Amino acid sequence: MKKYKVVFRPEGQVIDVFEGSTVMKAIKEAGVDFDFLCGGGKCGKCRVRIVEGSIKTHVEEKAFLGEKETSEGIHLACFTEIYSDIVVELLQAKAAQHQILLEAGERPMEIIPHICKKYIEVRKPSLDNHLSDWKRFRSSLFQGESQYTTMLETEIAVLHQLSKALRANQYHLTAVTYGHEVLGIEEQDTTQKLMGMAFDIGTTSIVGYLMDLHSGRELGVVSTVNPQTKFGADVITRMNYANQEEKGLERLHDAVTQAISKLIGEAVEKAGLSSDDIYVVTVAGNTCMHHLFLGLDPQYLSRSPYTATTSEPLILNAVKFPITMNPAGKILVLPNIAGFVGADTVAVLLATQMDQSEEIKLMIDIGTNGEIALGSKHKLFACSSAAGPAFEGAQISSGMRGATGAIDHVVFEEKLAYSVIGGGKPQGICGSGLLDVVAGLIEHGIVDKRGRFLPIEKITSAKAEGFKENIVQYEGMAAFLLADENTTLHGRPILVTQKDIRELQLAKGAMAAGIKVLVDKHGIAVEDIKEVLLAGAFGNYLNPHSACVIGLIPKALEGKIKMVGNAAGTGARLALLSSGEYKRGAAIAEFTQYVELASYPNFSSIFAESMYF
């Protein structure tokens, strides 16, 4: 029987499998970290993208995939059979300790490198050609282009090497350029080595993408917990730490830059490269992450009127910045829109091309601080919604992050069913699980529109019958039992209490109110929105139906939801590969109108209304 090679992206694992094997089987054999929540054939969560190769798939798959997904080559691993060498992109993947999104989300783009390399021959000097080494070098480099300039446009360090390097290499050199600026010279022909890394600096995780700047090929993905976490879990705590602790700012700055240097080291080592091969780094993060990365004091960002020191696009010289990369290189920091709508949102808008869309789209990035954008190429609005930590599982009685041991999805079928991240016994529930539970409770008439558990006797729906036994009393209030002490890892029950539902109401109310304000500001009806883009880790894990049931997303939009994965990382990669995309990012930050919710007319009553399910 024939065997075929399967390559998994983004990590690059390779395995040979027999013809006709499913991708699921291949994934399991390769030992790739990937969840099959239902064991195969039921949940529709094992989405992969077939990048290359020939496959056969089942008709059942169609029930789970939208037309768009199908057109993008997305399939379910459990149904897909292998009939050639193939390249599979894992759209759901996770690191060992914490779950992050490494979805590659590609779209057509033109590579316009920020930094170029050219191997050139420089004319030899002679008594009849008295031109300086630099001038002859430059004229070989920019042949045919206008050359007269009053600026040298290089660093003196380059001049210190030039004359000797020319003579040692028979007047052949590789030039590294940034526009008309010569960043460096290298002996031999090194034009093939021109890499960069795009970073998405999240409050919780940092993800770095190693890219070949010539081909645009992704050479690897690395990630780590943001080491600033040890100084505070959220941005507010970190800003306070920076403001109040001695050397607080310095520590936070060092933590993130060191983490990035480490990720660069890790990525280049895996790819058989050196950190000197990294010439460009792009960085996207929220405004607080942006300030701490730059070593800027976030104290004015942390209090009204939440003013950033800078929001503009920034190009730094690597030589002066504490990151281990080629010192001749450049660090491009994407711009922010406002104090709480950062470069990560700009990167999402860039990746999703909302700024170029004729149709009106809604982008939601759910988190402790949720970002919402609404509009099209004609008008674009953005706001930040202080949803609070419920979506991250914090301040929830059995809550936890979306990490190993968390119940991340709950299904109210005949009986209650749930999936646990990493498999095994659960330890708690994360945001997406909580959403499923509350949505189920509403749909089964167990919790009312105002968020209250109904008394058992008032629960009349037939489909609620099977779940009544899960309704318990816990610390003097109603609660819904998900897993009793015998089925959990720590031997304590996992519940969703009345108070947890109140917390979720606050969080979803804040997001829903933000959406309402933007719709109002734009002067459109909800129905005018043609597509809802769910970005970010949480957005990619939640069940869109649950989000609509609880009213986090308007019900009218349920059929229009698309998950765009880690679009911030995609935006950072686009900006890395193309100076055109980077400039578009700058234009997006200028074009997008920030809406301050706190000062929006009647915001408190909009918020109060939005808390109803």
Next chain:
Amino acid sequence: MKKYKVVFRPEGQVIDVFEGSTVMKAIKEAGVDFDFLCGGGKCGKCRVRIVEGSIKTHVEEKAFLGEKETSEGIHLACFTEIYSDIVVELLQAKAAQHQILLEAGERPMEIIPHICKKYIEVRKPSLDNHLSDWKRFRSSLFQGESQYTTMLETEIAVLHQLSKALRANQYHLTAVTYGHEVLGIEEQDTTQKLMGMAFDIGTTSIVGYLMDLHSGRELGVVSTVNPQTKFGADVITRMNYANQEEKGLERLHDAVTQAISKLIGEAVEKAGLSSDDIYVVTVAGNTCMHHLFLGLDPQYLSRSPYTATTSEPLILNAVKFPITMNPAGKILVLPNIAGFVGADTVAVLLATQMDQSEEIKLMIDIGTNGEIALGSKHKLFACSSAAGPAFEGAQISSGMRGATGAIDHVVFEEKLAYSVIGGGKPQGICGSGLLDVVAGLIEHGIVDKRGRFLPIEKITSAKAEGFKENIVQYEGMAAFLLADENTTLHGRPILVTQKDIRELQLAKGAMAAGIKVLVDKHGIAVEDIKEVLLAGAFGNYLNPHSACVIGLIPKALEGKIKMVGNAAGTGARLALLSSGEYKRGAAIAEFTQYVELASYPNFSSIFAESMYF
């Protein structure tokens, strides 16, 4: 009797004198270092410029001054009487130990500052104005100008200060800008403090001019012996030192940059300023000085084909260069024309505006390496002539530099008369003195056209009679005795020997041949030259008549000679005060065609011919 205040430039000494006193008297009373070669009324050397105030002068003065000089306010100190408070510029002045030129050589120019300061008010942030501090700052700064840019155009260090500084100063700050780049911010209104220094780095001396960049006023002049002298007197020795000694290049580089930092310190201290007030530094020097200043290895400059590493205009950030000045400032290095025609020549051409002249002019800067330029705004040629050290007094039996104790001028009147730098007994003879002696010997028929002393019996001219007794035999050859052992400081006679005359012939021959080549290259006749500009220290001290008698300058041009003083320093000052002038300097370096003498057709026969007197 009334008293008036006299201010002497450039050093700034002040003295009160009675009405009707001569400037000569004032100079002597003030103890200012200034030579009156003839004691007053005879030699016409005590040129000063009356910058302000009312004077009375003698008709005799006219015999010594050209029309141009008169129109420029130049007078002889010995004839000029004081009738109000006046400001006098000393056109001949000297430092205690070595004689350099501090002539101010002014010409009309427009001040276009490289770096500007502006005291601005920045809008306060509010909930309705979410723009970043940097964006509001920038919009106040560049009011009305287009603002959209994808570049931040500042250093991150500025951002590190910005937010706090704005709030500590009620949103008022002084911005330091370079085009659209923000170099720095300063608390309070510091717009009045914006100074710069122009440096002329000579092989022997370094002169620095402290200038107010707002008003263009000169605030002081400082100078020092180039400390590189201890590693070698001339450029060749220093290039060898850089190439052959361990850390040689580093030592030479450190010597000049430290000297410049020291001069800055000295200048600002005298003027009651701080080195932080220095925002711009311009530097002009020959190509070797240029390379050593930048720390560039001069080894390729020192051997055929004499290739510079860079000749182009260079703008450096002070923060990265080892000079003590405002770290936000810029260092502007003037461009070179070729390996041996450096930025000093560019500065001279800039100062004398030869590149804008409708008429053809000849510029001569005499030294060990003489530079010659010929042309107009239509065509401009330059060459370097290896004259050797005779003009500097080296390899001359009684030769010395133009320092204290040197015979610098010799007059063949009824008897032989000479002047000594610094007064007192002579120790030797410098280049200008040697020129006078040889010219006198030729004019009196003592030395023939081929440079040979005639036997006493063949000296027939009546006017030679009084000098026959000076013709002696010295070490087996003819010589001319200037001062016997009783009249010299060291008790040895001072002579000009047959061999000394041969050395001078080589030197003047090299210069004259250079002039001939440029005239030939330009395709003109000597008579087409409308003006001869003598630049540099030596050019300003020599007697133009003597230079024409020996054929250093074509005799046909004797009436057209103008001394332009330290025009290189003037050029550096122009480039400091005006970015327009700096750019013109760059254009001059591009426009001027370098002529390589060594490879010019028939050069050796042109050289041989040029040795005749």
